[in-house]
Amino acid sequence: KAGVTQTPRYLIKTRGQQVTLSCSPISGHRSVSWYQQTPGQGLQFLFEYFSETQRNKGNFPGRFSGRQFSNSRSEMNVSTLELGDSALYLCASTRTGATGELFFGEGSRLTVL
Amino acid sequence: AQSVSQHNHHVILSEAASLELGCNYSYGGTVNLFWYVQYPGQHLQLLLKYFSGDPLVKGIKGFEAEFIKSKFSFNLRKPSVQWSDTAEYFCAVGNQGGKLIFGQGTELSVKP
Numbered sequence A: 001k002a003g004v005t006q007t008p009r010y011l012i013k014t015r016g017q018q019v020t021l022s023c024s025p026i027s028g029h030r031s032v033s034w035y036q037q038t039p040g041q042g043l044q045f046l047f048e049y050f051s052e053t054q055r056n057k058g059n060f061p062g063r064f065s066g067r068q069f070s071n072s073r074s075e076m077n078v079s080t081l082e083l084g085d086s087a088l089y090l091c092a093s094t095r096t097g098a099t100g101e102l103f104f105g106e107g108s109r110l111t112v113l
Numbered sequence B: 001a002q003s004v005s006q007h008n009h010h011v012i013l014s015e016a017a018s019l020e021l022g023c024n025y026s027y028g029g030t031v032n033l034f035w036y037v038q039y040p041g042q043h044l045q046l047l048l049k050y051f052s053g054d055p056l057v058k059g060i061k062g063f064e065a066e067f068i069k070s071k072f073s074f075n076l077r078k079p080s081v082q083w084s085d086t087a088e089y090f091c092a093v094g095n096q097g098g099k100l101i102f103g104q105g106t107e108l109s110v111k112p
Helices: none
Strands: A005-007 A010-013 A019-024 A031-038 A042-050 A053-057 A064-068 A074-078 A087-094 A108-112 B003-006 B010-014 B019-021 B023-026 B033-038 B045-050 B056-058 B064-068 B073-078 B087-096 B099-102 B106-111
Touching (some): A019 A108, A031 A074, A042 A074, A042 B087, B010 B019, B019 B106, B033 B064, B033 B073
Parallel strands (some): B010 B106
Antiparallel strands (some): A019 A074, B023 B073, B033 B045, B033 B087, B056 B064, B064 B073, B087 B099
16 A cells, blocks of 8 residues: 655745645545644644645644645645745645544655755 | 643663653643654654553554543653664644644664
8 A cells, every 4th residue: 555645855945936745645545634844843733634625724824725636635835935934844644533643754845045 | 722742852772771751741622642753764653542541552563651641641661672763753632633733752762
């Protein structure tokens, strides 16, 4: 069974640009969550999508957005990038009803210059 | 606001030593508690979870954790660590689908 796949794995952007990250969940998992991981703030929840609807949202500015498609694949977008957005962005999928039992991908490492 | 606190940032042990990593949480409602582990070069994975029932839960690779409600704690233990246990360990709390509040993590280094 394939795991959670995130693309791209690494990317470099400059301030003001926007970026889109992609996540393919484990087959059959309908919930996809996104997290930001930084050395200073640790792992912080961004948002969760279930059946194409945002189910939970963290405390991030509106520059951070996401969506989910009918095949459960998800994308997150960050607009008007700031230096502080440099981080590892992790996607995780969950079986329906399996609260908190997350299967993580390897992440997309974003560097903003 | 919910929060999770892990007492130790970096723990260094020799093989065969016993391990206990502290975790305290701040949350007023029903709690589901988790420990996740990230081995070097690998993705985060679930180590064990507590939802209800027996407060002593067992996970993979010989790890266990004890939920003490009166202390708002969920400490991770292992009687005898191995070099392969070198990793970063994260405590987390959550009861809303995929939304978890993570602690800052504890880096464990096991010396052979």
